[in-house]
Amino acid sequence: MYEIFVLGELMTGDKHGYMLQEILKNAGGPYRQISSGTLYPLLSRMVDHExxxxxxxxxxxxxxxxxxxxLTDSGRRKFLELMEKPLEYNMDTEQMFHFKMIYFRYVPKRVRLDCLQQYLIYLETNLRHVTDFEAEIAFYxxxxEKQRLQLLxxxxxxxxMGMTNIEWIKKEIAAVKSKED
Structure with missing residues (x-):
């Protein structure tokens, strides 16, 4: 997941490792910090891959x-490959979507729209799951009772939250569609 971040940041220009770590700490939020023990081996592997x-x-x-x-030419190609890769639906989906969205300006419109549509599917699936579970709890x-009410x-x-996120993504899709590539 962090490869896309590093490659995306280097699309803006060369950076030293400490700066990459600081930017990633802010991009990941206060509860998702990357350690030097994770970042620097990643950077070494990325150098090895050229x-x-x-x-x-x-x-x-x-x-x-x-x-x-x-960034190398090979790194630019890898960045585009990672940006084009469909979102995987797991615990990191939201973080990966946010990382991709940060770097939308470096990819074609179709890649941005694909990513937004994939995230919309993720959100709609989650909302359907919550709604179905809510109906099941209400029925059975x-x-x-106190625990059931709190669960509801x-x-x-x-x-x-799901409905708000879906509404926002739909507006974002419309905005991207309306812009020229």
Whole structure:
């Protein structure tokens, strides 16, 4: 998942590892932090795959030169491949969608629309699941009643959030469709 982030960030220009880590910390939110122990081995693998290149910058005044990462032509192709890859529906779907959406400006309109449509399907499937489960709980009325009522409140919250997200995505799809590529 982080490959698309690194490649997308390097589409904007060369960056050192610390800067990539700081941007990713902010993009991932306060509860999804990436450690140096995850990022730097990833960067090394990406250099080995020749998706990115590494250069050393000794002008920073520190004892060790900073490692600056840049995108290769192979990395640009890999970035497009990852952006075109359909969303996988799992626990990381939302994070991957958000990462992809950040870099929409680097891909053709059809790729953006495909991603938005895939995310819409994900949201609609989740909403259907919540609605079906809510109907089942209301029909069978499992005990204890207080727990059932609280579960229905949780499901109502999920339903409201789902409907809001679906409405937003539909507007986004319409906006992308209306723009020229």
């Amino acid at each position: 998706w990115i290149h590494l250069s050393l910058d000794g002008t920073g005044g520190g004892k060790r030169p900073r490692k600056i990462y840049g 009325k499992p005990e204890p 409140r949780v499901l109502d919250h999920r339903k409201q």
